Amino acid sequence: MNTFKSVFENYDWNTIQNKIYLTTEKEVKNSLVKTKKSLDDFLIFISPAAKPFLEEMAQTSHLLTKKRFGKIIQMYAPMYLSNECQNICTYCGFSLDNKIRRKTLTEEEIFIEITELKKAGFDTILLVTGEASHKVNIDYFLKAVTQIKEHFSSILVEVQPLSTEEYQQLHSTGVHSVMIYQETYHREVYKEYHPKGKKSNFDFRLETPDRIGEAGIHKIGLGVLLGLEDWRTDSFFNALHIDYLQKKYWKSNYSVSFPRLRPAEGIIEPNFIMEDSDLLQLICAYRLWNEDLEISISTRENEKFRDNIIPLGVTSMSAGSKTNPGGYIVDVESLEQFETSDERSAQTIAKIISEKGYQPIWKNWDKSYTI
Numbered sequence: 001m002n003t004f005k006s007v008f009e010n011y012d013w014n015t016i017q018n019k020i021y022l023t024t025e026k027e028v029k030n031s032l033v034k035t036k037k038s039l040d041d042f043l044i045f046i047s048p049a050a051k052p053f054l055e056e057m058a059q060t061s062h063l064l065t066k067k068r069f070g071k072i073i074q075m076y077a078p079m080y081l082s083n084e085c086q087n088i089c090t091y092c093g094f095s096l097d098n099k100i101r102r103k104t105l106t107e108e109e110i111f112i113e114i115t116e117l118k119k120a121g122f123d124t125i126l127l128v129t130g131e132a133s134h135k136v137n138i139d140y141f142l143k144a145v146t147q148i149k150e151h152f153s154s155i156l157v158e159v160q161p162l163s164t165e166e167y168q169q170l171h172s173t174g175v176h177s178v179m180i181y182q183e184t185y186h187r188e189v190y191k192e193y194h195p196k197g198k199k200s201n202f203d204f205r206l207e208t209p210d211r212i213g214e215a216g217i218h219k220i221g222l223g224v225l226l227g228l229e230d231w232r233t234d235s236f237f238n239a240l241h242i243d244y245l246q247k248k249y250w251k252s253n254y255s256v257s258f259p260r261l262r263p264a265e266g267i268i269e270p271n272f273i274m275e276d277s278d279l280l281q282l283i284c285a286y287r288l289w290n291e292d293l294e295i296s297i298s299t300r301e302n303e304k305f306r307d308n309i310i311p312l313g314v315t316s317m318s319a320g321s322k323t324n325p326g327g328y329i330v331d332v333e334s335l336e337q338f339e340t341s342d343e344r345s346a347q348t349i350a351k352i353i354s355e356k357g358y359q360p361i362w363k364n365w366d367k368s369y370t371i
């Protein structure tokens with residue numbers, strides 16, 4: 001099967017990085033007035049040269065988002081099912097070499113957690129696990145999804161890369177969206193962050209969205225871990241990946257997330273600092289380039305940033321998140337994957353969204369459309 005790898009191999013990290021950093025003010029002005037923006041324009045919008053045009057970019061991003069999506073923000077909550085992991089990732093609290101108490105939720109514990117999330121108002125849930133296929137595998141996922149789909153109209157998953165057949169099984173069982181993050185597209189340093197386990201196979205991860213697309217999953221979510229490598233270059237490759245997928249698997253929808261490296265037990269400091277204004281620039285660049293892209297902001301971000309970003313391009317937000325298995329009620333003391341920054345409740349976030357003139361959406365999909 002022809003995959004994104006064949007496209008990716010035509011690009012070189014240093015060449016793209018130089019192109020981004022050598023962008024001129026004139027190029028930014030030219031790109032801003034184009035009616036149809038290309039990936040070349042996206043590269044220009046994320047450049048340092050575009051920074052002085054941030055206000056203009058934010059206004060356009062606001063208008064484009066309102067035109068395509070209306071004034072809505074989809075609400076969702078992550079639910080961590082397991083912190084078991086067979087990989088070593090130098091930036092993650094669940095890394096195999098981190099001596100923490102490991103936990104995988106049982107059916108009863110899942111029920112307790114989802115009851116709590118339903119009480120908070122959620123109808124869209126993101127199921128997250130580490131990568132431990134001896135315990136948390138396709139059989140576990142199918143059982144969990146079968147149990148959970150009775151209570152939520154939309155199920156998203158962020159689990160280890162699977163085969164096309166396994167994604168098809170998830171799809172037919174009720175999974176609506178699959179998130180998979182390459183972390184960094186810098187092939188040469190990828191191995192340094194992922195020294196052990198299946199995740200150290202750069203190509204297998206790179207080709208995962210193709211398998212998700214082949215399986216006909218409704219929505220595919222991509223992203224890079226911002227802070228590992230130069231965020232501008234990594235984001236160009238992430239957009240290149242989305243561009244390829246959108247053209248090939250055109251029946252699926254696409255979303256992008258912006259995990260910024262956050263503190264966690266035993267992890268590295270970010271190599272590259274990304275300021276709030278950089279993240280705003282990146283969100284606006286995605287919107288200016290791609291009007292259909294769903295844009296998600298998690299509770300990794302601070303309260304002020306999250307409040308201000310509501311009208312500027314995002315379409316979904318998590319709220320009141322716990323990043324440890326059982327974190328909502330079953331086992332509040334277990335180790336989290338990373339520290340959240342915005343700890344306000346879902347209802348508080350919904351109120352803030354309303355005060356900004358936007359509508360918090362708890363349900364925008366019905367499972368009867370899924371199969």
Ligand code: SF4
Pocket residue numbers: 085086087088089092093094095096129130131199
């Ligand atoms: S990032 Fe994912 S694969 Fe890596 S250690 Fe954490 S949970 Fe495991």
